[in-house]
Amino acid sequence: xxxxxxxxxxxxxxxxxxxxxxxxxxxxxxxxxxxxxxxxxxxxxxxxxxxxxxxxxxxxxxxxxxxxxxxxxxxxxxxxxxxxxxxxxxxxxxxxxxxxxxxxxxxxxxxxxxxxxxxxxxxxxxxxxxxxxxxxxxxxxxxxxxxxxxxxxxxxxxxxxxxxxxxxxxxxxxxxxxxxxxxxxxxxxxxxxxxxxxxxxxxxxxxxxxxxxxxxxxxxxxxxxxxxxxxxxxxxxxxxxxxxxxxxxxxxxxxxxxxxxxxxxxxxxxxxxxxxxxxxxxxxxxxxxxxxxxxxxxxxxxxxxxxxxxxxxxxxxxxxxxxxxxxxxxxxxxxxxxxxxxxxxxxxxxxxxxxxxxxxxxxxxxxxxxxxxxxxxxxxxxxxxxxxxxxxxxxxxxxxxxxxxxxxxxxxxxxxxxxxxxxxxxxxxxxxxxxxxxxxxxxxxxxxxxxxxxxxxxxxxxxxxxxxxxxxxxxxxxxxxxxxxxxxxxxxxxxxxxxxxxxxxxxxxxxxxxxxxxxxxxxxxxxxxxxxxxxxxxxxxxxxxxxxxxxxxxxxxxxxxxxxxxxxxxxxxxxxxxxxxxxxxxxxxxxxxxxxxxxxxxxxxxxxxxxxxxxxxxxxxxxxxxxxxxxxxxxxxxxxxxxxxxxxxxxxxxxxxxxxxxxxxxxxxxxxxxxxxxxxxxxxxxxxxxxxxxxxxxxxxxxxxxxxxxxxxxxxxxxxxxxxxxxxxxxxxxxxxxxxxxxxxxxxxxxxxxxxxxxxxxxxxxxxxxxxxxxxxxxxxxxxxxxxxxxxxxxxxxxxxxxxxxxxxxxxxxxxxxxxxxxxxxxxxxxxxxxxxxxxxxxxxxxxxxxxxxxxxxxxxxxxxxxxxxxxxxxxxxxxxxxxxxxxxxxxxxxxxxxxxxxxxxxxxxxxxxxxxxxxxxxxxxxxxxxxxxxxxxxxxxxxxxxxxxxxxxxxxxxxxxxxxxxxxxxxxxxxxxxxxxxxxxxxxxxxxxxxx
Numbered sequence: 001x002x003x004x005x006x007x008x009x010x011x012x013x014x015x016x017x018x019x020x021x022x023x024x025x026x027x028x029x030x031x032x033x034x035x036x037x038x039x040x041x042x043x044x045x046x047x048x049x050x051x052x053x054x055x056x057x058x059x060x061x062x063x064x065x066x067x068x069x070x071x072x073x074x075x076x077x078x079x080x081x082x083x084x085x086x087x088x089x090x091x092x093x094x095x096x097x098x099x100x101x102x103x104x105x106x107x108x109x110x111x112x113x114x115x116x117x118x119x120x121x122x123x124x125x126x127x128x129x130x131x132x133x134x135x136x137x138x139x140x141x142x143x144x145x146x147x148x149x150x151x152x153x154x155x156x157x158x159x160x161x162x163x164x165x166x167x168x169x170x171x172x173x174x175x176x177x178x179x180x181x182x183x184x185x186x187x188x189x190x191x192x193x194x195x196x197x198x199x200x201x202x203x204x205x206x207x208x209x210x211x212x213x214x215x216x217x218x219x220x221x222x223x224x225x226x227x228x229x230x231x232x233x234x235x236x237x238x239x240x241x242x243x244x245x246x247x248x249x250x251x252x253x254x255x256x257x258x259x260x261x262x263x264x265x266x267x268x269x270x271x272x273x274x275x276x277x278x279x280x281x282x283x284x285x286x287x288x289x290x291x292x293x294x295x296x297x298x299x300x301x302x303x304x305x306x307x308x309x310x311x312x313x314x315x316x317x318x319x320x321x322x323x324x325x326x327x328x329x330x331x332x333x334x335x336x337x338x339x340x341x342x343x344x345x346x347x348x349x350x351x352x353x354x355x356x357x358x359x360x361x362x363x364x365x366x367x368x369x370x371x372x373x374x375x376x377x378x379x380x381x382x383x384x385x386x387x388x389x390x391x392x393x394x395x396x397x398x399x400x401x402x403x404x405x406x407x408x409x410x411x412x413x414x415x416x417x418x419x420x421x422x423x424x425x426x427x428x429x430x431x432x433x434x435x436x437x438x439x440x441x442x443x444x445x446x447x448x449x450x451x452x453x454x455x456x457x458x459x460x461x462x463x464x465x466x467x468x469x470x471x472x473x474x475x476x477x478x479x480x481x482x483x484x485x486x487x488x489x490x491x492x493x494x495x496x497x498x499x500x501x502x503x504x505x506x507x508x509x510x511x512x513x514x515x516x517x518x519x520x521x522x523x524x525x526x527x528x529x530x531x532x533x534x535x536x537x538x539x540x541x542x543x544x545x546x547x548x549x550x551x552x553x554x555x556x557x558x559x560x561x562x563x564x565x566x567x568x569x570x571x572x573x574x575x576x577x578x579x580x581x582x583x584x585x586x587x588x589x590x591x592x593x594x595x596x597x598x599x600x601x602x603x604x605x606x607x608x609x610x611x612x613x614x615x616x617x618x619x620x621x622x623x624x625x626x627x628x629x630x631x632x633x634x635x636x637x638x639x640x641x642x643x644x645x646x647x648x649x650x651x652x653x654x655x656x657x658x659x660x661x662x663x664x665x666x667x668x669x670x671x672x673x674x675x676x677x678x679x680x681x682x683x684x685x686x687x688x689x690x691x692x693x694x695x696x697x698x699x700x701x702x703x704x705x706x707x708x709x710x711x712x713x714x715x716x717x718x719x720x721x722x723x724x725x726x727x728x729x730x731x732x733x734x735x736x737x738x739x740x741x742x743x744x745x746x747x748x749x750x751x752x753x754x755x756x757x758x759x760x761x762x763x764x765x766x767x768x769x770x771x772x773x774x775x776x777x778x779x780x781x782x783x784x785x786x787x788x789x790x791x792x793x794x795x796x797x798x799x800x801x802x803x804x805x806x807x808x809x810x811x812x813x814x815x816x817x818x819x820x821x822x823x824x825x826x827x828x829x830x831x832x833x834x835x836x837x838x839x840x841x842x843x844x845x846x847x848x849x850x851x852x853x854x855x856x857x858x859x860x861x862x863x864x865x866x867x868x869x870x871x872x873x874x875x876x877x878x879x880x881x882x883x884x885x886x887x888x889x890x891x892x893x894x895x896x897x898x899x900x901x902x903x904x905x906x907x908x909x910x911x912x913x914x915x916x917x918x919x920x921x922x923x924x925x926x927x928x929x930x931x932x933x934x935x936x937x938x939x940x941x942x943x944x945x946x947x948x949x950x951x952x953x954x955x956x957x958x959x960x961x962x963x964x965x966x967x968x969x970x971x972x973x974x975x976x977x978x979x980x981x982x983x984x985x986x987x988x989x990x991x992x993x994x995x996x997x
Contacts, residue, residue: 043294
């Protein structure tokens with residue numbers, strides 16, 4: 001900081017080299033001092049004494065006590081230098097024998113010695129008193145012409161107190177006269193105003209008006225010192241006070257004749273001396289007329305003000321040490337001691353700093369340094385009067401400081417940080433003395449429990465930041481109103497969050513480094529305060545949010561960022577603290593902005609999913625599964641639901657939130673369930689493989705040698721219709737469950753399954769663009785995959801494929817399978833009609849079903865055809881019978897069936913055909929095996945299966961439907977349909993099977 005005290009010498013700075021004509025009246029205070037809101041803590045006088053009156057009275061006291069430097073009796077302390085014309089009024093004769101030199105006032109001022117006091121107070125001084133600099137002697141009323149420097153202490157004081165030479169000369173003459181009449185007495189035994197009234201006549205003044213004013217001033221001083229503010233309290237029984245009051249009031253109304261023999265003057269003197277000579281036991285030979293509080297303190301304040309340059313109000317004169325040495329001589333009259341001096345001087349330094357615009361930091365630091373002396377005094381004294389003044393002074397200093405510190409953001413900035421540091425130091429010092437040495441409450445506590453400095457700084461930080469926050473709120477609201485007609489204006493709380501964040505950074509960079517000297521967690525306290533202020537607003541905002549709007553998200557994101565920034569500052573500030581900043585962090589309960597965003601997003605997701613589910617129900621009820629709806633043969637509703645899902649995902653990733661990866665699983669799970677619901681609804685009512693397989697007819701013997709009468713056929717058809725799934729029964733007359741429509745459903749489920757992969761890849765792309773996404777969001781597939789729908793699609797395609805296959809074979813082609821194949825004579829009812837119908841259906845399927853699932857459906861049709869073929873051979877009812885010679889026909893027909901699906905290499909792969917025709921291939925050799933061998937094999941297998949229980953009688957093996965050449969029921973059924981007597985006799989004897997159902 002550039003030093004502001006470049007020229008502190010009152011005797012060498014900024015003075016006019018040519019003075020104006022000497023005035024005859026006291027000079028007013030220079031206009032450089034600004035008015036302040038500070039009331040003097042030294043007390044308000046009850047009398048009508050102006051500052052000018054007090055200053056002149058203080059000068060009278062100063063001249064009186066400094067007539068000797070050793071407090072010798074007046075008879076030996078000499079008088080004033082009669083050779084100095086400035087001490088004589090025109091035409092005044094002096095007796096040189098009665099006016100010896102006054103060594104105190106006439107002592108020459110030193111010129112080169114640096115001020116010890118300024119060093120002690122930390123006030124920087126120039127290296128020497130340069131003759132080129134103007135002295136106090138060149139100021140107004142000096143009468144010294146171009147003198148560079150006041151020659152004596154007395155002359156310096158006169159200039160500093162702005163006393164005209166005529167006034168100074170008049171007082172000196174009066175003091176000479178007083179001294180001549182009081183030989184052998186000390187100056188403190190004299191009531192100075194009374195003696196001045198006695199010694200000076202109207203003829204000593206230029207006019208009657210000046211004399212009247214002078215007389216009234218001295219009378220008011222007597223009134224103030226003896227009646228209004230006496231050092232020794234007045235006794236009601238002491239009638240001198242009443243006499244004095246009456247005498248003063250009479251004299252104020254009409255000027256008093258001050259001659260010695262004047263009765264009014266004698267009454268006045270008698271009353272004054274009676275009151276002034278009262279003793280409190282401490283000053284038996286002193287007159288107490290100016291040592292009562294606050295008169296003495298106000299007079300002393302006037303004297304201390306002379307330490308400042310009258311032309312540069314921020315500078316303390318270089319001669320301050322010598323001047324202060326003489327000022328302290330007034331203590332004997334004013335009743336001042338070192339403690340009161342320290343307190344008054346602290347106030348004067350502080351007040352001067354304030355009154356001169358708070359620009360001179362050395363004054364502030366000098367006041368703080370002097371306050372350290374006051375602190376020492378406060379710990380050693382128990383004087384109640386001193387404590388009262390101490391408390392008043394410190395309260396005034398602290399009140400002024402706190403008025404700025406409780407809202408320091410309005411008072412200070414990066415430019416005046418040094419000022420702030422000094423004011424904080426002064427305020428904290430004052431607070432510590434008040435709390436530790438004045439407060440009785442503090443003494444009742446253990447001192448370790450109270451950290452005054454930390455407590456005060458804590459209060460300043462919280463108060464100022466609350467004020468600053470309120471201002472930012474008002475500013476944010478104004479910004480919002482100003483931009484309401486602009487596109488996409490920011491919400492108030494979003495603006496506020498940014499402003500508060502900027503405020504926190506500014507606090508950390510500018511103010512916290514200063515305040516940390518008294519509070520180790522200054523920045524932490526600051527951000528905790530801001531956090532709490534914003535918490536009041538954001539929590540109220542969160543409680544009122546009902547849906548996810550752009551404004552709501554902006555505010556919540558801004559709040560979340562602000563909170564993270566504030567906590568980071570607190571953590572960094574507390575890194576070296578004892579508890580690691582836990583106490584501060586506990587002051588910052590989370591805003592839960594992320595949770596609020598999450599809840600809003602979950603609400604948004606739920607609303608979208610509820611609408612989607614309603615859409616699925618409504619559209620699937622209207623879906624007709626038309627193969628001609630589009631070129632790819634899938635349902636329009638699937639196109640629409642996939643579009644809605646895609647739009648929902650796009651909308652989700654466009655939400656201005658920071659937590660897309662965290663909330664994505666909720667959305668994915670919901671969409672997954674909706675799609676699964678669609679798939680389940682799409683296949684609902686379509687039946688399955690078991691829906692179309694007829695119930696196995698009762699085991700019976702074929703009717704050999706007779707024509708089919710149609711009895712089994714009718715019953716079979718009746719039974720099948722009763723056994724079919726109730727869902728299929730509802731399909732009768734419903735075209736939406738026809739074979740082409742089922743194929744459309746299959747295409748639809750396949751399309752959905754395929755689109756799942758596309759959606760999942762698109763989700764990964766979205767995630768890569770998310771601001772908060774991390775690597776694990778891409779490596780962990782759980783959050784970006786559909787889990788239920790793909791499996792449902794696979795299961796649905798499988799179910800529908802089998803349903804189509806078995807529906808074609810067992811329902812749509814039942815007239816050629818059940819009613820035609822091998823009825824009566826096998827050679828005349830072969831497989832060709834069935835193959836023709838199958839080929840027609842296969843052609844339709846090839847044209848309708850997506851190529852990726854076409855092979856599966858054709859494979860299922862082949863499986864269904866093989867199952868139907870075996871069912872005709874092994875459970876075709878009594879209208880079917882086969883001889884060993886028919887086996888070739890059966891094998892040729894089966895080969896033709898396989899060739900249909902082989903399609904000369906354009907159909908199913910050979911290994912697939914072999915795999916699913918293996919069961920039929922294993923059973924067909926039984927039809928060419930001779931009957932005896934079949935019977936023997938049947939016995940053996942049955943005995944092996946049923947062990948010893950089958951030796952007495954062969955049990956009837958149950959029908960499992962799992963045809964196998966080594967399975968008893970399969971062998972038994974081949975025997976049942978064997979057209980020869982051996983088989984008939986065995987079956988009749990063993991099981992007594994009927995020939996008719």
